[in-house]
Amino acid sequence: MTTQQKPLKPLPTPSRENKPFWDGLKQHEFRLQLCKACGSYRWLPKPACPNCLSEDTEWVKASGEGTLWTYSTVYRAGPAFADDIPFITAIVELKEKPLKCLVLSWLVNCKLEDVYVGMPVKVAFEAIPNEDITLYKFVPA
Numbered sequence: 001m002t003t004q005q006k007p008l009k010p011l012p013t014p015s016r017e018n019k020p021f022w023d024g025l026k027q028h029e030f031r032l033q034l035c036k037a038c039g040s041y042r043w044l045p046k047p048a049c050p051n052c053l054s055e056d057t058e059w060v061k062a063s064g065e066g067t068l069w070t071y072s073t074v075y076r077a078g079p080a081f082a083d084d085i086p087f088i089t090a091i092v093e094l095k096e097k098p099l100k101c102l103v104l105s106w107l108v109n110c111k112l113e114d115v116y117v118g119m120p121v122k123v124a125f126e127a128i129p130n131e132d133i134t135l136y137k138f139v140p141a
């Protein structure tokens with residue numbers, strides 16, 4: 001009899017640029033970069049604002065609330081995610097404005113038949129046991 005080890009899910013490796021985001025998740029804060037010149041938020045950290053090209057940026061705690069902008073139901077995935085099938089990958093439009101701020105995530109704690117574009121969602125935090133990392137997912141609000 002052989003015992004087959006289940007593949008582990010990949011975990012993020014924080015970089016200098018996105019460390020404030022991952023540090024925030026550990027404190028149950030969903031952080032975004034805020035452009036101090038034009039006031040737009042961005043989820044993926046960038047050295048300059050895609051809207052006005054300013055490099056004057058600060059990290060701020062965001063609401064973690066938004067609506068489902070679009071989604072996809074995943075029925076096939078690699079071995080590490082086999083137990084999760086089917087699952088929903090989601091793009092969430094955060095409340096933060098003036099410009100649309102979109103976040104890629106999972107949508108969990110929700111039946112597939114209950115999912116719809118525009119549904120209110122909020123962020124949830126998942127500390128990974130024995131790892132120095134906390135992940136985020138979205139759940140129905």
Ligand SMILES: [Zn+2]
Nearest residue numbers: 035038049052
């Ligand atoms: Zn800007």
